[in-house]
Amino acid sequence: MPLPARAAQTHALVVGIDQYPNDVSLDGAVRDAEDVYRAMSAAGFTVRKFTNAEARKDDIRKAWTDMVAEAVAGDTIIFTYAGHGAQMPELVAGDEADGLDEFLQLPGFDRNRYAETSNEIIVDNEMNAWFGEAESKGVHVLFVSDSCFSGGMSRSVTGKSRLAPAVTVKLAPPSQEALAGANLKEIDFKQVTVLAASLESQPTPEVIIDGEPRGALSWSFARAVEGSADRDGDGVITRIELEDYIFSNVKNRSEALQVPNFMPQVARSEGEVVVRLTRGIPVETATVAATDTSDTGGAATTPKAIKPARELGWTGSIALQIDGTADRPKNADGTGTPYRWDVAGGVFYTPNGDVAAENVGADRIQAVVDKYVLLDFLKALASQNPGSVSLTPAKDIYAAGNRLRFDAPPGRYPNMLVFNLANTGEVQFLDMQVAGTASSQFKLTDVEVVKPFGADHLITIWTAEPVDAIGAVLADKAVTSETLLKALLTRLDGKEASVAIQPLYTRETL
Template sequence: MVRGVLLSALLLVSTSQMALSATRALVIGIDAYPHEVSLEGAVKDAQDVAAALQGAGVTQLLTSYDAQARKDDIRAAWVDLVAGSAEGDTIILTYAGHGSQMPELVAGDEEDGLDEFLQLPGFDRARAEETKREIIVDNELNAWFSEAEAKGVRVLFVSDSCHSGGMSRSFSGKTRLAPAVTVKLSPPSQEAESGAKIREADFREVTVLAASLESQPSPEVIIEGEPRGALSWSFARAVEGAADRDGDGRISRIELEDYVFANVKHQSEALQVPNFTPQLPRSVDEVMLPIGEAGAGMAWGQAGKTAAELGWQDKLALDAGGADLSLQHVGGAGVPYRWDVDSGVFYTPNGDVAGEHVDDKTVQGVVDKFVLLDFLKILASRNPGSVSLSPVKDIYAKGDRIAFEAPASHYRNMIVFNLANTGEVQLLDVQQEGTESHVFKLTDLEVVEPFGADHLVVISTNEPIDAIAALLARKNVDAASLLQLLLSRLDGKETAVAIQPLYTREKL
């Protein structure tokens, strides 16, 4: 079940049953690894998730951070949660930290011959056999989840870690991937052997939500100026109520999936694709977790907070290498964007090339583009739309052909535009005053210079968009002008935003 993917779970119950059920949680976050490269955002992720769960009315919340994250204590906490749960209750287990792989403990158990494990601080791969008690193997998780399922208790496992893979874009941050153990270990527990007999198909009440596919790493990316895990950040916002689109105080599997998929892409700049197990909901009304009255008010129809109220600032943290420039909208806090004045390359906080040939005449436009992008990401975090590029790549090379599609929505108005890496805004489509939008497609697009980071954006709303459409119809529209118009027309209004990052480079 947990082989290769580690994730979330849940329920098929009536409203009356849910009112009587309880939700408990165990939240684990590890930054400090004495024998490994330490992380920077995992504890912050765990604390964020814990705060969201507490706000949603979780009955019992247990946390384990850094050195507190010892195997025996985590196991005891799980036993306590299961013992205190009854049929119809829910247990949420979340983990943010390093994941890794090792040769399978039981011969023939894994198709790829590798077991995945969560790495706790006490594990030292230089003394792997001696410290193996401080890992949690996928087989052990199977056994733990079986204990809950035997009581009719539902399990949601959210794992913000990674196990293998590589990325083709340059990346200056850390990934939650520890080096694989190459020696074959003896099983660290009896459960590590017995759990190998449990298959994914055996579970009826367990769902796993993983940060990425097994073939991808899970990077720590910069969100709101800090290193974070995109899955944990998105899950916390979902639990706060942002995923509860119909405002019924419950988050369905479909609501959670739509919300998490879109926001992980937005926040990771398309470096990650989350993964649900099972891949399809068990029913159209399958509920992942009840969030109660505390979270229900966060549904878009009842929220209406402005971007500033949600933490957005119209400033960008920028390191220009000491260059003496008078730029507007700079001075924000957190990990900075970086502009190499000599080479003209503009880098994102994650280390991606955002633009080339940027000079003192064009740098303001690039700054304004990312200030606008931060604003759009805030809107998307409340109400994400959906878009797609095919084929899917981390980075596209000169001459690549791409198809871009935005599906129809229930909103009457839709605007599609490109935020170019130069800071220019390029209108692609406007749909106004329909009963709903229609599908937008661009096929056979070719990647050309200048290279860097473009962002294809779809804004869907029932608010009037005449003034926005009129502005975008002009030539040489800049990001700063569009931002001012969006602030006056759409900020705090019900608006769905979808963002598709498009990173390009010279053909290798």
């Protein structure tokens, strides 16, 4: 009998660098690489991993060459990088609109010894040549770059930026590929997708996730590969599914410091597949094993498992450093990089170093702590099923007098709750829409930024679960974050619900 058709396979190359002997070292890039490696290995991908001193260009190049040789048309190669990015004068005159080539900086590169160490960078032109090798075989490529090349930020964040100093002198091309690749541009590729941590005008900071320094893009991509981005459970992640998932969760985990950048900017088709979550399973077997095809036109799907928040790392407490003399509030004995409360100044800081609240005295500290315990719970829910909301204009921080618009479009579930977790710790009920009633897009227009300043978080929850009881809790003017958390734990934890979180950081002047 004929053998079953071969399913497309996925090969992966993972690079993560913390230790830079000749530059500022990072704290979370290797942790990112290990996380992505575990997720992709569990998904059945063939994965090659290089961290710190192992990340030598010749070895990475050979691994890429081997993967391209092993792959056949229809397969996918995923290359993820977490580490420093930098810029240099363009190698080919007129090649770059800004006159600068970007490069990934490996540990062996030393700006003080350009000639001897220039081989330990990977220039964007070289990567174009690598991608061209795969595309010529009909192999799909997804490049995920958790690094940055330029930009600055308005908020004062204590974490490190994945931006190395630019090279200011013109270097000789590190390889022939660096010249040949200049003739290849992203727009020319038909099967290559690039996912960058941020726009070129933004930095890529390391932020605190679950108490540890991380890259928000790497963290989100690992969760996507675990299956959270596979919205319909059909075993593949389309470009649209990945885009929706990554945009929402990078915003949540970076507290709106980053906007990821996809190239090409628009999906080539509605069903364009960028990640396959199964490897080496015969097509017929995968189809027969499907449990639900009602919503996908007969495609193989598997019901998506929804985990309770505690299985996703939520602990019900936060770590808190108290600078000064004060009683420790409850639920503030967690581990990891802490929030910080300056008792004398009354300022409450996030683990990233942002000002989260001002005028926080002993009478308010419990409410603020409870807010962040609740917010961590909501972030855990959002990591499985994020929703999409927007704040216009989009900034990382707003000044007094700025006017804003908040939009929460209808979700794919019939019931919706909208509320604000204010920087004071107060819960502010904004809207509830339930099935069978007149519902529409929720909007806040012409909102003016006023005191008190700090960090608010606008929350939207969509679900098919009944929300009347939660709405009743929210409608109580005396509602607290602690009370709301209990209601959400009872009604929505482990249930199917889509959560969107819109951070809103404000101060008196910029």
